[in-house]
Amino acid sequence: MxxxxxxxxxxxxxxxxxxxxxxxxxxxxxxxxxxxxxxxxxxxxxxxxxxxxxxxxxxxxxxxxxxxxxxxxxxxxxxxxxxVNQPFVISLPEQDLNKHFADAEQVAGKVYFGRTNIKGLEKVARRLFEHFMIPVLDIELKKHGKQWQLAKVEPFPFQDLNNEEQDVFAQSLELFSNKVWRSSPKPSKQYRYDIAMLVDPEEKMPPSDSVALNRFKKAANRLGMSLQTITADDFSRLSEFDGLFIRATTNISNFTYRFAKRAEKLGLVVMDDPESIMKCTNKVFLTELLDRHNVPAPKSMILRSFDPNWKQSLLEHMSLPLVLKIPDGAFSVGVVKVTDESTLEAKAAELFDKSALILAQAFMPTDFDWRIGVMNRQAIYACRYHMSRGHWQIYQHHNSGRTTSGGFDTLDLKQVPKNVVDTAVKAANLIGSGLYGVDLKEIDGHVYVIEVNDNPSIDNKVEDLWLGDLLYDRIMTEFLRRIQLRGF
Incomplete structure (x- = not known):
């Protein structure tokens, strides 16, 4: 407890x-x-x-x-x-503010552990507490034209609250402490360290299946640590833990990045860390990074929606067929093959509606892609992901909503060509020292990096098929090593 x-x-x-x-x-x-x-x-x-x-x-x-x-x-x-005394940027819910304070020029109030008794300020209160995690904040918002801006955000001593405010403070503290510092004994009572494992129960294609998640928990237990599953609703509980292990598909725009940022601010060991999420989830960034460091990759070109000559420039440098990619796609989503100019224009227009920049890559058909798992700058597992039957990608998303995928092989790293492993490690090391899955194609002895994934898939009897429990032990051991290095 x-x-x-x-x-x-x-x-x-x-x-x-x-x-x-x-x-x-x-x-x-x-x-x-x-x-x-x-x-x-x-x-x-x-x-x-x-x-x-x-x-x-x-x-x-x-x-x-x-x-x-x-x-x-x-x-x-x-x-x-x-x-709290430095300039900062936070998104304000303009629609809510204008709805509740249409005739007001300013709004002031207090935030108690992310809560407020002022209707219309609930989202602002939550976001400010998530950003600073300060018990009581005195805030003021002012309207400039049609835009609301934060005019004041200051810590407020609970000793100076009036009687009514003391009641709100006490209620908010009780609700907060019930979430974060529960009085009932926790399952992790006998463990030295507690790690949160962030999952999305509604996710159709999570990075780990339920059996793999349980194997991670057992590995943590063997090392004297507790691994507790949390969801997007448990943001306020992060300070309860020593580490955060993200097992939900990451994206800058979803809750995973917010959790990673907060956990990092709290001093937790985080995998995937916010910088890795930012770098890996954008294929435009990866393309520039790999090119700058001379890591072999398919011939690529970044297309800009605001460039009226993008098609002409593209076809002068590359030949059809091509692959177009949305920068933050995952599991083959937002990736399309184009074989003629009319399809190129139509598909590019669809992708430009979602992103100002998209990526065009040479089409390089192979029977399989290599997946090399890299952690702490070392290769730890190897798989071959085969293309879905009759399709050019590993995952095929059908119009019915069904998704099919090809088969796989899991190999001893000693069975993998040296240039595949070396190239994968070099690419992953450009991102950081976390846990990555590097996808590569091998053609006529030459290796090309397709992408570096944070939050790589680790499913039961797939990526772990060669190493078994040892794979889960290695990942949890890395958490233990990093926690101990921080002196916890």
């Missing part, structure tokens, strides 16, 4: 709330003897810093700073305290 500690300036600060032995003064918390038993530091200690002043080198600042040094999970983090 998580050790939950509320830190205030004085005992009297908490007098109007329900008495609790979890409340300590900041003087007590800053003492070197606080939780001095070193074994305690490896239990899940959660700290809610409610000091009046978070200013630089104040007691409140040092409370969060020392909490992080002790390996405790603290709200707010020092990074959030520093960031």
């Amino acid at each position: 998580a050790n939950f500690v509320i830190v205030t300036d004085k005992d009297s600060d908490w007098r109007q709330y329900f008495p609790s032995d979890q409340v300590v003064t900041v003087d007590q918390y800053l003492q070197p003897s606080f939780l001095s038993d070193k074994s305690e530091k490896h239990k899940s200690v959660q700290v809610l810093n409610l000091c009046r002043d978070y200013g630089y080198m104040s007691n409140g600042y040092y409370c969060s700073l020392l909490a992080e040094a002790r390996g405790h999970r603290v709200i707010p983090r020092v990074m959030a305290i520093n960031d």
Whole structure:
């Protein structure tokens, strides 16, 4: 069970709330003897810093700073305290604001753990708390023309709340703590570290099937760690964990990137990290990156919707048939083959409706693609994904909504041509040191990188067919290694 500690300036600060032995003064918390038993530091200690002043080198600042040094999970983090006074960008729900405050020029209020009692500010409150994770915020929005802007975002001391605000604060804290710091014993009680595994239960083609997810959990348990499944609804629980393992298809525009960014800010070990998601989910970026570092790839050209001569330029440099790709497509979605100019124009127009830039690549038919799994700059598994029967891609999406795929082979890395493995590792290393799946084509002894995927597929009896449990153990061991390197 998580050790939950509320830190205030004085005992009297908490007098109007329900008495609790979890409340300590900041003087007590800053003492070197606080939780001095070193074994305690490896239990899940959660700290809610409610000091009046978070200013630089104040007691409140040092409370969060020392909490992080002790390996405790603290709200707010020092990074959030520093960031709240810096310029930042956050998307405001203009439609909601204009609906509820059509005649207003400004709106002000308080945010309590992402909640507010002002109707119409709910989304703003949630987004600000997700961004800063500061217990109470005093905010003000002003309308400039037809646009709303944040005029003020400041931490507000809970000690200065009036009676009505104290009630909202207490209710919000209770709801928040029930999500994040639950009083009931957790299944991970006997484990040294807790890792969250983010999944999307509604996803039709997830990166791991349910059996593989359970094998990841068993691998974590063997290493003395708990691996708990979370979903998009569990954003506020991230501070409960030491690591985040994303097993939902990643995209900059969906919840996975938001989770990765928040987990990174909280100091968690994250796989996939936000930078890897950003780099891997955009094929235009990958094309430029591979070309700059002389990694062999199919002949490619970036097409721009605002270039009236894009077709002429393309056909001067490349020949039909070609493959057109939307930059952020996954599982063969947003990838089309064009064999003539009229189809080229029609399909390009469809893709330009979704992205200002699209990618054209030479059509390179093969019976299979290599998939090399790379983690921490080393190859860890190898597969051959065969094309769907009668189709030029691994995945074939039918008009009925059904998806079919080709077969596969899983091999010992020693059976894979050296240039395939070396090229895959070189390409993955341009992204980072996370977990990647590199797709390559091999033609007449030459190797070409098709793409580097973050969040690679790892399914039961597919990618793990050669290594078995060892594959899951290796990935969980990497989490353990990184957590220990951070001193948790």
